[in-house]
Amino acid sequence: MAKDRELAASRQEARQRKKIKKLLNFDYTLLLIVIFILAFGLVMLYSTSAYAASLKMGNSVFYLKKQAVAAALGFVGMFFSTKIDYRRWAALVWPIYLVATALCILVIFAGTTINDSTRWLRIGGLSFQPSELAKVAVILLIASIIDRAPKAQRTFQGSIMTIALVIPVFTIVAYSNLSTAVIILGIAFLMVFIASPKYGYFLGLAAAGFSLIVIYIAFESYRAGRIGAWLHPEDFIDSNGFQILQGLYAIGSGGLFGKGLGGSMQKYIVPEAQNDMIFSIICEELGVFGAVCIILLYILMLYRLLYIANHAKDMFGSYICVGIMAHVALQVILNIAVVTNSIPNTGVTLPLISYGGTSVAILLTELGLALSVSKNMEFEEDDDV
Numbered sequence: 001m002a003k004d005r006e007l008a009a010s011r012q013e014a015r016q017r018k019k020i021k022k023l024l025n026f027d028y029t030l031l032l033i034v035i036f037i038l039a040f041g042l043v044m045l046y047s048t049s050a051y052a053a054s055l056k057m058g059n060s061v062f063y064l065k066k067q068a069v070a071a072a073l074g075f076v077g078m079f080f081s082t083k084i085d086y087r088r089w090a091a092l093v094w095p096i097y098l099v100a101t102a103l104c105i106l107v108i109f110a111g112t113t114i115n116d117s118t119r120w121l122r123i124g125g126l127s128f129q130p131s132e133l134a135k136v137a138v139i140l141l142i143a144s145i146i147d148r149a150p151k152a153q154r155t156f157q158g159s160i161m162t163i164a165l166v167i168p169v170f171t172i173v174a175y176s177n178l179s180t181a182v183i184i185l186g187i188a189f190l191m192v193f194i195a196s197p198k199y200g201y202f203l204g205l206a207a208a209g210f211s212l213i214v215i216y217i218a219f220e221s222y223r224a225g226r227i228g229a230w231l232h233p234e235d236f237i238d239s240n241g242f243q244i245l246q247g248l249y250a251i252g253s254g255g256l257f258g259k260g261l262g263g264s265m266q267k268y269i270v271p272e273a274q275n276d277m278i279f280s281i282i283c284e285e286l287g288v289f290g291a292v293c294i295i296l297l298y299i300l301m302l303y304r305l306l307y308i309a310n311h312a313k314d315m316f317g318s319y320i321c322v323g324i325m326a327h328v329a330l331q332v333i334l335n336i337a338v339v340t341n342s343i344p345n346t347g348v349t350l351p352l353i354s355y356g357g358t359s360v361a362i363l364l365t366e367l368g369l370a371l372s373v374s375k376n377m378e379f380e381e382d383d384d385v
Contacts, residue, residue: 027374030304034352034367037297038071038360041353047262048281049274049355063274063355070357074364081368085376086317089369093137093144097169100137103130104172111176118176120358129358131173131180136366138166138184139323142191147316153195159202162192179346183330190326191319230344244341246270247280251340258287274355276347279339294353298332308374317373324370327363 046064053062089096103121107130111118120127145162152158166188174181193202229240237245250266253259264284267273273281283291302325309321334348349356351363 025375025377027304027308027371030301030308030367030374031371033297033301033304034364037294037301037352038364040294040297041350042067042071043261044278044282044285044353045274045355047264047285048267048278051268052274066357067355067360070361071364073357074361077361077365078368078371081365082371082375084372086320086369086372087314089140090144090147090316093140097137097141100130100134101169101172104134104169106130108172108175119180129180129356131177131184132358132362134169134173135180135184135187135327136362138169138188139191139320139327139366141165142188143316143319143323146191146195146319147314150195150315153192154197156196159192159196160205163188177347179334179348182346183327183334183348186330187323187326190330191323194322195319227344230341233341240345243271243277244345247277247339248341250277250280250284254284254287254291256287257289258283258285261285276335276345276349276354277339278354279336279350282353295332295336298328298351302329305370308370308377311377312373313376313378317376321370321373324366327366 045067049063050060054060107121112120112122112127114120119129121130146153166185170181170185173184229236229244233241233244246266246269264281266284267281270277305321305325309318312318328351331348331351334346335350337343338345349359352360
């Protein structure tokens, strides 16, 4: 009996140590960064959208309320994805991928059109973008494949086979939303690129992929018009060039420290300023200083994700974080590049800041996966935890 009591006490002590270790490992810094960016986004969203919401909806806080509800749902998703051990998702990667692909197909036949784009599914009073779920599905799928067959990624053929698994969902999403499809493919490409030592082959593959996208755009009149507006926006002032020019005016008028919160004049002119172009209003109201601060916060978020990936217990957890890094980095870079007219307009949101309920809710849930990985991090004895 005494031995049984000692054994039970030892097991209880081990469980307690494990709980304490998880509490210590949990990346509170990443969580605080996410909360700060989201809170900043809500403030900027209200400042940007209050006038437009009053005109269109008769309620100045219409967009703010919807974004706040989506954020609340996202934190619920984050709570559950943090609580559930991330390794349990390994057995569900294919069902999740197939469901996401099926929902993206359903958008083509039964999707809801908003602002001339058919990207949403409506169920009752709820609408969402299945393409956002497809990003998470691709991250989990590629992470699982790299974890189960790491040696295959050391050959160029194996890497190509892994990326090819994403082609079906890429093709389906590209039918109605090329920019999101490119991000999905980019996430898979970067994850496999990091897992493979064949860097030279990947540069050639990236060049070939870029060429195919350019050819596709050149033969589609609608997107070809965006290329013309990108090169010479002043010649397209009555169409695609209007939003670009007004966004550039907003950035230029902000100066070093901006006009102050709520002081933007371009938010009354820029179409749908609360969506893809919100960064231009940030530049106008908070200036270069505010824009640099928010970029630095994104960089710090990416650093924390990289830190978790480097200390993850297994490759599955590590590459989940790599995939989330790729997702956030691609969207931030593409959004800022579009707003500054460095690339043609692609309709990509700024993570956690731009208006978009599905994007915010799913990204918060996705970041919960990274926090789940952080609870199981492993360190060397001499690591500074």
